[in-house]
Amino acid sequence: MDCEDVRLHLHDDQRGHLGPELHRELRTHLEGCPACAHEEAAEHMLTEVLERRLPQHPASLALKRRLLAQWPAAPVESRPWWMGVIWWEWFVSGGGPNDNTYSPRDKPAEKFLTAWYHRG
Numbered sequence: 001m002d003c004e005d006v007r008l009h010l011h012d013d014q015r016g017h018l019g020p021e022l023h024r025e026l027r028t029h030l031e032g033c034p035a036c037a038h039e040e041a042a043e044h045m046l047t048e049v050l051e052r053r054l055p056q057h058p059a060s061l062a063l064k065r066r067l068l069a070q071w072p073a074a075p076v077e078s079r080p081w082w083m084g085v086i087w088w089e090w091f092v093s094g095g096g097p098n099d100n101t102y103s104p105r106d107k108p109a110e111k112f113l114t115a116w117y118h119r120g
């Protein structure tokens with residue numbers, strides 16, 4: 001599986017729609033490819049923010065792609081506007097799978113955000 005395959009399958013994988021074989025190949029690639037791992041983190045982040053926040057209006061793929069284009073290439077320097085919202089609400093709301101706010105707390109996105117901001 002190359003980078004292009006991984007990008008194609010990320011969305012399905014995060015919804016558990018990938019078969020075990022593909023899932024394993026994807027995981028193996030992500031472990032060895034920082035660029036795709038970064039892409040996966042961004043995908044998680046956007047799913048969390050856009051789809052859990054507005055479950056009745058799932059984010060279109062086009063909107064996701066636009067936001068992904070703004071995902072900072074390096075941490076800290078240039079955060080898109082919505083990052084501020086997330087940090088603001090991280091500790092304000094309760095968190096967890098039933099917390100339907102921007103907070104990534106106790107959700108899958110938290111793991112990725114934490115890794116992202118601690119890597120530099």
Ligand SMILES: [Zn+2]
Nearest residue numbers: 002003033036
């Ligand atoms: Zn890759």
